[in-house]
Amino acid sequence: MRQLKDGIFSLNGRELALLAACALAIIVFSVASPYFGTPGNAATILRNSVELLLIGLGMTLLLAMGGIDVSVGIVMGLAAIGVGRALGANTDPVLTALAGPIIGALLGFVTAAVVVLGRIPAIVGTLGLLGIYRTAIFILLGGQWLSGLPTGLTVLLGTSLLGVPIAAFVIVLAYIAVWVALRRTPFGLHLLAIGNSEEKARLSGIPVIKVRFATFIISGALAGLAATFYVASYRNVEMTIGSTLALDAIAAVVLGGTSILGGKCSLVGTVLGVLLLRILQNGLLLMGVPSLWQPVVTGGLLIGVLSVEVLSARLPMSQLGWARR
Amino acid sequence: MFKKIGRALTVSAFSLLIAGAAGAQEKPKVAFVPQLIGIPYFNAMEAGGNKAAKELGVDFIYSGPVDTNPVDQLQIVQSLIDQGVGAISVSVLDASSIAPVVKAAEAKGIKLFTSDSDAPESGRAVYVAQATDEGLGSTIIDELVKRVGEDAKIGIVSGEATASNLNAWIGFMQKQASAKYPKLQLLEPQYAGGTAQRAAQISTDLMAANPDLKAIIAVASTTCPGVAQAIETAGKIGSVIGTGYCSPNTARSYIKSGAFGFSVLWDPAQLGYLTVWAGKQLIDGKKFEAENKVPGFNQAVTYDAQKGILLLGPPAVFTAENVDKFDF
Amino acid sequence: MNRVRTLQSPALVLSLLSLLWVIVIVGLFALKPSVLSVGTITTVLQFSTILALVSLGQGMVILAGGAGIDLSVGGTVSLSAVLGMLAVKAGLSPFFLPFVCIGAGTALGAFNGVLVTKLRILPLIATLGTFFVYSGVALSLTGGSAQSGVPDWLLWWGRGVLAGIPVPFLTIAIPAFAIAGVVLAWTSWGRWVYAMGFNERSARLVGIPVDRTRLILYSLSGTLAGAAALFSLAWLGSGRPNIGQNLELESLTAAMLGGIAVLGGRGGVGGVFAAVILLVTLKTGLLQLNVNTVWQVGIVGALLILVLLADRFSESWR
CATH class of the missing domain: 3.40.50.2300 (Response regulator)
Structure with a gap:
């Protein structure tokens, strides 16, 4: 039942470690740079985390189910084209905002059809789709970016409800909704059961195909939601959009303690993983470390955290069932 | 099953191929390889090149990599060399890695030159520069x-x-x-x-x-x-x-x-036009003068024989006052 | 023994790839007869070399199972090339350049192997981490600028062509595939690789040194990436800090297309070779016909999905 230890109030070891790491990073950077610990900079870090938080949420579900999607950044790009076009045509703002998640969900359906019905391993199937979606982006944009779009969606970021930006509300709502779905509905149990063993899940009568379809669709919709925020904040859709997001999201989610083997996930961990990455990227730049080192930090952190966890588990005092395989 | 897939692939491949092969005639061919396709800047250069091709009576081929990857760019240049086009201009991604194809082009008598981004020590025929x-x-x-x-x-x-x-x-x-x-x-x-x-x-x-x-x-x-x-x-x-x-x-x-x-x-469409014009000059074996009259250009285009640079002119500065006068 | 050999060359994938290859060639020929020349063959092989070497390493790592994968191959190529040139710049005799490149690649691959076998970090994650680190370090060390100073004798090797076949392809890519093919099919070590990919638990039970074998395979993947880096230096004449860009996805595509089962234990290097040649021929052919390059990524993606679907459905109908 370890997989259900997913609570918001009971943090597990990894989550505590990440929380401590975040706190430590904040303290170090605040001491090192006078500009780090300002409300403005905190807002910057949060604003720059929006897309990764949403895509990471979808990726958490996929990994927990034993799936993966390397095309998810490009899905965001395709959805962003839809949102951008709607915005450019001055469509009703609500419809424009919804265009993102709707297109994302549709593409998630396509991904699921290929991976689930075609019974192709998710990593290979989504790799193939990545190529196809990229061609689609090129053709849809036709060499012209959507730039200088109207400000119709800026409400999403600018306007605040009780002092909190709407984007923050939406993200928190998304996380709560997924948390409830995971912990309080059969969908969550089924998803984790499939992640533990698809074969056993099938034998015990779980509608495996339906659950897998639903998860891919949810992940696509979340990527589409990220697209809405992307267009709202950058008012620009360029052809390279989203190209690095999938790998970043996988790194952040795994950092957060979700296993790519499935059956285990941590939403709090995902949030902390994304924030820790963004805090480090922001803080190091503030200290004058060139941005070229940022991927090194991401990779080093990933390897470092996992190595420390494995090594510390080997110490005699903590040998409590660390049978990973 | 395989026959079906094979057939589907063949059909789609052929339709693509036919689409690509259509319109091949015996005009001199000038190709331009940008650093990256799908961005407005190079798209504008392509438009200028197409205009020049129509007016100067050449075929214009525009083909570039989908990522800023120099090996992909090299492969595109190499395939243009194998096709035997008359002149190839490249906006080089990396000045140091273009050397292998310069030699290959020379061997086939193809004029290889740079445009938009230079490789000064590669032995290219000319560099069509937007500005220094x-x-x-x-x-x-x-x-x-x-x-x-x-x-x-x-x-x-x-x-x-x-x-x-x-x-x-x-x-x-x-x-x-x-x-x-x-x-x-x-x-x-x-x-x-x-x-x-x-x-x-x-x-x-x-x-x-x-x-x-x-x-x-x-x-x-x-x-x-x-x-x-x-x-x-x-x-x-x-x-x-x-x-x-x-x-x-x-x-x-x-x-x-x-x-x-x-x-x-600068105006990338003009740069594209100048690129194709320069390619035609090279194919025709005409030398560049110190000042060249290019059709459609108000000013003469200067050529620096020592450095081998054909210069479009000084860059333009766009401000709130004049930005609406331009569309590219 | 027999069983292993049939496992190694799933006739289906090979014949499918060959069929596709013939279709591409015939299609090309029908539309543009001038394409079929020695020059085109040279071009295809020249641009296959890096992908072929890297895909061979990738394929063997996947073949050995245990969720094996090497996402860091591109970063390894970039970093090995950069380290080689930096060493020369620091005063090392250029004579040692090949050793530095291949040695660096091997060391970087071995580090992946240690992460996977000793620390038991899942390969996808371990090599995702090293992908970020290797490619990032290659860029940071050089600030992005290409490193020149490759000795002439190396260029002579890298750009040489013998009877229409590029010398590097002849001297490293073909031998690498030949050796790998022979070792996998006819030695006990090769059978270990298949056995551990097929069923790791029973492989351990019968006493196969699974971890050691796997460590060697990751190191070998690094060695091959280092060899690819060396070739890139000898061919382009400079060390480029992003020479390995996109190779992780391309090599994965080639390995999968070549019939290596993603869970390991099934497939062979012949399929990988065929897939690499098919991919590069397809790309070259589309370029020769001046098909817009935006179609390339989509066609390769569709091809990957179609071949896997064909494989899957033929399996369930057999």
Whole structure:
């Protein structure tokens, strides 16, 4: 039942470690740079985390189910084209905002059809789709970016409800909704059961195909939601959009303690993983470390955290069932 | 089953092939290989090249990589050489790695030249330049100093760290700053890759790290929207001026909002036109004069025989006053 | 023994790839007869070399199972090339350049192997981490600029063509595939690789040194990436810090297309070779016909999905 230890109030070891790491990073950077610990900079870090938080949420579900999607950044790009076009045509703002998640969900359906019905391993199937979606982006944009779009969606970021930006509300709502779905509905149990063993899940009568379809669709919709925020904040859709997001999201989610083997996930961990990455990227730049080192930090952190966890588990005092395989 | 798939593939392949092969006639062929396709800048060059092809009676081939990957670019150039086109111009991604294809082109008697981004020591036939690298670097610094004064701190956000033409411009910016404006402080360049999102993230971080920052230069056209957006979102319009090498269409809304003070660029369509014209000259075996009359150009195009550079002219500066007069 | 050999060359995938290859060639020929020349063959092989070497390493790592994958191959190529040139710049005799490149690649691959076998970090994650680190370090060390100073004798090797076949392809890519093919099919070590990919638990039970074998395979993947880096230096004449860009996805595509089962234990290097040649021929052919390059990524993606679907459905109908 370890997989259900997913609570918001009971943090597990990894989550505590990440929380401590975040706190430590904040303290170090605040001491090192006078500009780090300002409300403005905190807002910057949060604003720059929006897309990764949403895509990471979808990726958490996929990994927990034993799936993966390397095309998810490009899905965001395709959805962003839809949102951008709607915005450019001055469509009703609500419809424009919804265009993102709707297109994302549709593409998630396509991904699921290929991976689930075609019974192709998710990593290979989504790799193939990545190529196809990229061609689609090129053709849809036709060499012209959507730039200088109207400000119709800026409400999403600018306007605040009780002092909190709407984007923050939406993200928190998304996380709560997924948390409830995971912990309080059969969908969550089924998803984790499939992640533990698809074969056993099938034998015990779980509608495996339906659950897998639903998860891919949810992940696509979340990527589409990220697209809405992307267009709202950058008012620009360029052809390279989203190209690095999938790998970043996988790194952040795994950092957060979700296993790519499935059956285990941590939403709090995902949030902390994304924030820790963004805090480090922001803080190091503030200290004058060139941005070229940022991927090194991401990779080093990933390897470092996992190595420390494995090594510390080997110490005699903590040998409590660390049978990973 | 396989027959079916095979048939489907054959059919789709053939339809593609036919689409691609249509329109091949026996006119001289001039090809242009950009650094990256699907961005407005090179699209405008393609349009200019097409116009020139129609007017000068040549076939124009435009083909480039989908990622800024020099090996992919090399493969495209190589395939054009194998096809036996008359002249190939390349906007080189990396000056040092073009050498193998220069030799191959020579062996087949194909004129290989550079356009938009140069490889000076590769043995190319000519370099069709939009402006000198030096002119581009110093113009943007001079224009910025007019607006923010000599005593200012300026950030630089570039695209790929490996793009040799962008790095050359940055080098001349730094040179101009240290030679002419000793008080001007240029920060180390930061690299955002190709996405607006990364450019925006890095720009906001730069502004946070340097509250006294007066300006940010977006070196790659792909970074312009991100830099501008970061300035708008951070509420720094008025205190930080954005600028960069971006087309009026990309920069228009940012120049109007005040996030961008100005933008420096040439007309890429004209550069495309000049490229095809130069290719035709090379195929015809005509030499470039010190001053060349090119159809459709108001001014003569100068040629520097020593460096082998055909120069489009000084770069244009787009501001709120004149930006609406341009459409590219 | 027999069983292993049939496992190694799933006739289906090979014949499918060959069929596709013939279709591409015939299609090309029908539309543009001038394409079929020695020059085109040279071009295809020249641009296959890096992908072929890297895909061979990738394929063997996947073949050995245990969720094996090497996402860091591109970063390894970039970093090995950069380290080699930096060493020369620091005063090392250029004579040692090949050893530095291949040695660096091997060391970087071995580090992946240690992460996977000793620390038991899942390969996808371990090599995702090293992908970020290797490619990032290659860029940071050089600030993005290409490193020149490759000695002439190396260029002579890298750009040489013998009877229409590029010398590097002849001297490293073909021998690498030949050796790998022979070792996998006819030695006990090769059978271990298949056995551990097929069923790791029973492989351990019968006493196969699974971890050691796997460590060697990851190191070998690094060695091959280092060899690819060396070739890139000898061919382009400079060390480029992003020479390995996109190779992780391309090599994965080639390995999968070549019939290596993603869970390991099934497939062979012949299929990988065929897939690499098919991919590069397809790309070259589309370029020769001046088909817009935006179609390339989509066509390769569709091809990958179609071949896997064909494989899957033929399996369930057999």
